[in-house]
Amino acid sequence: MRTPNKPLPDEGTANPTSPPSPTDETAADIGGNAPAAPPDGDGPSRLRELETRCATLQAELAESREFFEAVFESSPDSIFLLDRSGRVLAVNRAGARRMKRMPAALTGRNVFKLLPPELVVRRRRWFEQALDTRKDVQFKDEHKGVVYGHRLSPSFDERTNRVLVTAITRDVTESERALTAMRASEARYRAIVQDQTELICRFLPDGTLSFANEAFARHYGMIREELVGRRFSPTIPEEDQRSVAEAVERLSPLNPVVTFEHRVLREGGEVEWQRWSHRAIYDLHGELVEVQAVGRPITARKAAEEGLNEHREFLRQIIDTVPNLIFVKDRDGVFTLVNRAMAEMYGARPEDLIGRTGRDFNPHEDETTLFRAEDLEVLDSGQPIFIPQRAITNARGEIRWFATVKLPLPGKDQLLGVAVDITERKEAEAERLRIETQMRQAQKMQALGTLAGGIAHDFNNMLFAILGFVRLALKQAEPETKLAEYLSQVQSAAMRASDLVRQILAFSRRSDQERRPLSMVPLCKEVVKLIRASLPSTVDIRSDLDDVRSDVILGDPTQMHQVLMNLCTNAGHAMRDKGGVLTVGLADIVVGPDSRGPHTDMPAGDYLEIRVGDTGHGIAPAILDHIFDPFFTTKKPGEGTGMGLSVVHGIVKAHGGVISVRSEPGQGAEFRIALPLHREPAEAPTGGEDEAPRGTEHILVVDDESLLIQMIRDLLGGLGYAVTAFDDPEVALFSFRARPDAFDLLLTDQTMPRMTGAELVRTVRALRADLPVVLMTGYTDALTPETAHDLGVAAFITKPVVETRLAAAIRAALDAKRSDLKDAKRNDLKDAKRSDLKDAQRNDLKDAQRNDLKDEKRSDPPDARRSNPKTAQDGAPPAQSAAPPPETPEEG
Numbered sequence: 001m002r003t004p005n006k007p008l009p010d011e012g013t014a015n016p017t018s019p020p021s022p023t024d025e026t027a028a029d030i031g032g033n034a035p036a037a038p039p040d041g042d043g044p045s046r047l048r049e050l051e052t053r054c055a056t057l058q059a060e061l062a063e064s065r066e067f068f069e070a071v072f073e074s075s076p077d078s079i080f081l082l083d084r085s086g087r088v089l090a091v092n093r094a095g096a097r098r099m100k101r102m103p104a105a106l107t108g109r110n111v112f113k114l115l116p117p118e119l120v121v122r123r124r125r126w127f128e129q130a131l132d133t134r135k136d137v138q139f140k141d142e143h144k145g146v147v148y149g150h151r152l153s154p155s156f157d158e159r160t161n162r163v164l165v166t167a168i169t170r171d172v173t174e175s176e177r178a179l180t181a182m183r184a185s186e187a188r189y190r191a192i193v194q195d196q197t198e199l200i201c202r203f204l205p206d207g208t209l210s211f212a213n214e215a216f217a218r219h220y221g222m223i224r225e226e227l228v229g230r231r232f233s234p235t236i237p238e239e240d241q242r243s244v245a246e247a248v249e250r251l252s253p254l255n256p257v258v259t260f261e262h263r264v265l266r267e268g269g270e271v272e273w274q275r276w277s278h279r280a281i282y283d284l285h286g287e288l289v290e291v292q293a294v295g296r297p298i299t300a301r302k303a304a305e306e307g308l309n310e311h312r313e314f315l316r317q318i319i320d321t322v323p324n325l326i327f328v329k330d331r332d333g334v335f336t337l338v339n340r341a342m343a344e345m346y347g348a349r350p351e352d353l354i355g356r357t358g359r360d361f362n363p364h365e366d367e368t369t370l371f372r373a374e375d376l377e378v379l380d381s382g383q384p385i386f387i388p389q390r391a392i393t394n395a396r397g398e399i400r401w402f403a404t405v406k407l408p409l410p411g412k413d414q415l416l417g418v419a420v421d422i423t424e425r426k427e428a429e430a431e432r433l434r435i436e437t438q439m440r441q442a443q444k445m446q447a448l449g450t451l452a453g454g455i456a457h458d459f460n461n462m463l464f465a466i467l468g469f470v471r472l473a474l475k476q477a478e479p480e481t482k483l484a485e486y487l488s489q490v491q492s493a494a495m496r497a498s499d500l501v502r503q504i505l506a507f508s509r510r511s512d513q514e515r516r517p518l519s520m521v522p523l524c525k526e527v528v529k530l531i532r533a534s535l536p537s538t539v540d541i542r543s544d545l546d547d548v549r550s551d552v553i554l555g556d557p558t559q560m561h562q563v564l565m566n567l568c569t570n571a572g573h574a575m576r577d578k579g580g581v582l583t584v585g586l587a588d589i590v591v592g593p594d595s596r597g598p599h600t601d602m603p604a605g606d607y608l609e610i611r612v613g614d615t616g617h618g619i620a621p622a623i624l625d626h627i628f629d630p631f632f633t634t635k636k637p638g639e640g641t642g643m644g645l646s647v648v649h650g651i652v653k654a655h656g657g658v659i660s661v662r663s664e665p666g667q668g669a670e671f672r673i674a675l676p677l678h679r680e681p682a683e684a685p686t687g688g689e690d691e692a693p694r695g696t697e698h699i700l701v702v703d704d705e706s707l708l709i710q711m712i713r714d715l716l717g718g719l720g721y722a723v724t725a726f727d728d729p730e731v732a733l734f735s736f737r738a739r740p741d742a743f744d745l746l747l748t749d750q751t752m753p754r755m756t757g758a759e760l761v762r763t764v765r766a767l768r769a770d771l772p773v774v775l776m777t778g779y780t781d782a783l784t785p786e787t788a789h790d791l792g793v794a795a796f797i798t799k800p801v802v803e804t805r806l807a808a809a810i811r812a813a814l815d816a817k818r819s820d821l822k823d824a825k826r827n828d829l830k831d832a833k834r835s836d837l838k839d840a841q842r843n844d845l846k847d848a849q850r851n852d853l854k855d856e857k858r859s860d861p862p863d864a865r866r867s868n869p870k871t872a873q874d875g876a877p878p879a880q881s882a883a884p885p886p887e888t889p890e891e892g
Contacts, residue, residue: 078169086111086127088162098169104445111167119143123150130154130165140172147176199274199295203481205288219297251280251291259299273302320350325402325419328409331379333357333372336414343763347395354455364393364498378406378415389422456501456779457751461705463501464778464800466494471803475718498800515655518560520586520608522550527564528584537573538579548586553608559651566648566672568613572617574669576650583613589674602658606677613670617665627661692804693811694720697744701725702732703758703776704752712747719807723770729755733763740768745814750777757785761791772813 011364037507072079077093088106095503096103099114109542116521123140130137130152137152138799146805149172154851155164193200195213202211212227220227220234236244240262247260264272275312276295283289291349292742319326321719322342328337335353346361348429353361359368378385391399409416470491477484544552553560564584571582587609591602621629629647652659698720701712709725724743726732729752736743746764761773775788778799788796797806 026176037537056165074815076170078167080167080169081109082127082162083164084110084165085133086124095169095758109812110354116143118529124275126150127165127167131163134163139178139639145173146171146218147173149176164171181475197296197574199297201227202290203231203290204290207233210290232669237265251278251288253280253282253286256280258284258541260539261302271299272297274358275300323415323421325404325421327353327417328414329375329417330414333375342419345392345394345400361395362393365394373416374406377410379413382408384408384675390419394420458497458778459501460799461708463494463498465705465707467491467498467802468708468715468799472711472714472718494800495802504755507799515554515556517552517678518555518557520560521548522611522765523544523557524584524610527561527568531565531568531572531582534569535578535582536576539572539575540580541582541584544583544585548588548608548679550588550665551586551607551608552678552681553655553675555675556651557657559655563648563651563673564610564612566645570645571612571614571616571669574614576834578616580668581616583611583670585611588610591674602674605656608676608677610673610675611670613668615668616669618665619661619669620665624661624663628659667689692807694807695811695814696722697814698722698724698742699745699747699810700732700736700743702729702746702748702757704729704749706751709787715806716747716810721810728755728877730761733760736764737740737767740771743771744817745772745774745810747774747776747810750775750783765792770817772817774809774813 059229062810072090072092075092076094076310077286078098079092080095081090083089087108087110091099091103091106091109093103096106099106108115112124115123119141122139126137126139131154132360134154134156136154138150140147140149142148151168153166153168156162157164157167168787172220196213197212197215198220200211200213201215201216203209208229208718209229210229211228212224217224217227220232222232226258236873244260244262247258250258259277261273261275264274266272274295275298278292279292280288281290281292303839322339325342325345326337326339327342329335334357336354336355338350338353340350343353346353348361357368358371359365362368374387384405387404387406389401390402392402393399400421401423403422404417404419406417407413421690474487474491477487524543528541528543532802535541535616568584575582589607590605592604628645648660652673652675657674659671659673661669661671689780699716701709701716701723702725704727704728709727713723713725720839724735726735729748730749731753733755735788736746746761748757752760757775757777761775764771765773769792772794773792774795774797775783775791775793776797776799777783783796785796794816795809797809801809
């Protein structure tokens with residue numbers, strides 16, 4: 001193969017492939033002439049120098065040829081070295097292979113004769129252009145589906161005027177296809193960009209637009225050609241310009257993309273919102289080359305967002321206004337939505353709870369564990385659950401009650417919870433139950449009062465009969481005998497039974513309290529004496545009653561007796577198993593601003609303190625606040641009703657006092673009662689049974705109990721009175737109408753069939769206004785001492801009553817009448833003396849005396865009754881001028 005760097009002979013050389021001789025090349029290298037003969041003496045050395053230099057050049061030339069040949073032959077492109085006519089001077093293996101011939105078969109032949117005819121004209125034109133212009137020419141052509149790229153590089157040797165053309169051909173089919181595809185793609189994407197509704201542009205760092213799509217130009221009413229190459233910016237409000245500048249300044253090679261929104265002022269003052277994404281394009285050195293911007297108008301979306309935000313804010317206001325707890329949780333128990341009420345329960349803001357769980361705010365693990373189990377149940381089952389009441393501890397440590405419903409949210413692994421605070425309702429329910437309980441207790445009390453009132457009348461009548469007959473029996477019995485002792489015990493039991501009835505009535509508030517100055521020392525001693533008999537010998541009683549300056553209070557003896565008996569009975573019950581000491585004491589206390597103790601909340605003043613203590617088992621702290629509640633008891637069934645201490649509390653309060661208790665389990669208990677002292681002295685005790693006042697007057701007795709009729713007749717008859725008794729008030733009234741002046745006093749019961757005592761009194765006093773009346777009652781809530789006084793009743797007595805009190809009331813009523821008569825006469829005399837008509841006065845006195853004599857004649861005179869003992873004792877009425885009654889009254 002011919003080396004490419006070997007000089008080519010001119011066209012027409014016989015052997016163009018034979019390389020030139022070295023001598024010729026050497027000569028050409030030094031000027032093209034044969035060396036001159038060296039001068040004498042220097043010829044041999046000069047010749048050796050030239051030979052050495054020639055050998056060196058030949059070696060370098062050989063090395064250069066090898067290098068060129070390696071490059072020439074290793075090129076994948078076809079390389080032809082052509083002369084001016086197109087004759088092939090040299091060709092590499094790639095070119096020969098493309099021509100499907102050996103290199104030697106191509107050398108020396110005209111290349112245009114080796115080409116297909118359809119290629120010759122085009123390629124010859126480009127070849128001649130290269131020769132004429134002596135510049136490189138590049139072109140492409142295609143043959144049989146293969147695209148070739150050609151480069152013709154002419155070279156001109158000015159010494160020899162020789163022109164050579166290097167033709168390099170490359171198969172560029174694939175690259176041409178890729179280029180075509182790239183161009184098609186570029187066109188396609190350019191069309192896409194142009195057809196986009198988004199506003200797309202590119203601008204240089206100085207703001208000059210380098211590209212703008214049709215949408216951009218159309219949006220601003222301009223032409224693309226007018227925009228490209230100039231700086232363009234819409235009118236942006238000043239405050240938005242600052243935000244845009246800040247966003248663009250954030251662009252960097254590490255953060256080349258930024259997105260922002262701003263407003264644009266359009267013609268006509270219209271404000272438009274736009275959203276832009278800027279991408280910065282940097283070169284290899286990190287210098288900003290260009291910025292690509294993509295934007296779109298978002299005014300409608302902005303309006304929709306504002307509407308949506310307003311709607312969200314409206315919904316937020318709604319759920320925050322709702323006082324109920326509203327929350328949304330995911331499967332992990334994380335809050336995704338809470339309202340203000342929910343947050344405030346945990347002492348936080350709604351945003352503080354978002355993204356956190358209830359355990360972060362509620363330290364009570366028992367509550368949060370239960371919540372978690374309920375949440376998972378709702379999410380796993382897909383069914384709502386309702387919890388009617390649940391206790392939740394809030395941030396202040398308060399326990400609030402809630403009714404909660406939890407529902408799964410469709411399409412989400414979340415649940416919605418709504419909790420309604422029912423604490424007030426629950427408290428109201430508890431209060432309602434408490435009030436209902438109180439009402440039931442009140443109804444029980446009312447029922448007890450009704451029962452007490454129903455039986456009080458009959459029971460008091462029986463007790464009255466017992467007391468009366470016992471008194472009559474005692475008069476017949478020999479003193480100091482067993483019979484007299486037994487009768488006294490019966491009388492005492494009857495009196496205690498009478499006190500019991502009064503206590504029941506007082507407790508049920510069906511009778512008035514009879515308060516009077518009361519000395520507490522004798523009463524306490526009496527209670528100690530009574531309680532001693534009922535306590536076991538293991539209980540010791542100690543009293544401290546005499547070291548007080550004053551022991552007088554204003555109180556009801558029966559009720560205070562009941563208070564002491566109840567407290568002492570309870571104390572004895574507390575010591576019945578192991579025994580102990582019962583202490584009853586009195587003390588003077590003064591309550592003032594500096595006072596200490598259990599009575600400091602009372603008004604300042606002097607008080608008498610009653611103390612009842614024991615050394616029993618004490619009272620548990622859990623029940624200490626309930627011991628005064630009605631029907632509350634710690635005793636076994638049948639041992640107590642739970643009414644004792646409640647009665648004590650009520651009586652003490654009604655007397656203006658306070659009661660307190662101090663107790664420790666196992667250390668006993670002490671009750672203290674403080675009652676206001678009374679400055680007046682206590683009433684003197686009533687006289688003995690023999691001190692019952694006597695009389696001889698005629699008494700009309702009316703009572704529907706025949707047993708009482710007999711007892712009263714015998715009792716009053718024994719005191720010297722004449723008694724006419726009836727067991728029917730209508731018969732008694734008939735008898736009185738027949739002889740209104742025959743009786744000195746009316747003693748009647750209140751509760752009777754067909755006519756009450758009050759009705760009888762009204763009728764009788766209408767007939768005779770000066771008749772003294774003593775009204776008795778076993779029990780009535782329709783008549784009080786005040787109303788009885790308004791009827792003109794001289795004495796209002798509650799059954800049962802002892803002989804002395806009954807006799808004293810009768811005697812007082814009769815004596816009051818006599819005193820009234822004397823006063824009336826005395827007043828009449830005074831009036832007469834004041835008159836100048838002495839004769840008229842004298843006549844009036846005579847008439848008055850005459851009338852008095854007539855009245856005495858019409859009635860049974862006391863002397864006559866005394867002269868006929870049988871009639872006085874039997875109570876037989878004197879002769880009556882009126883018709884006899886329809887049936888015989890029960891008389892002696």
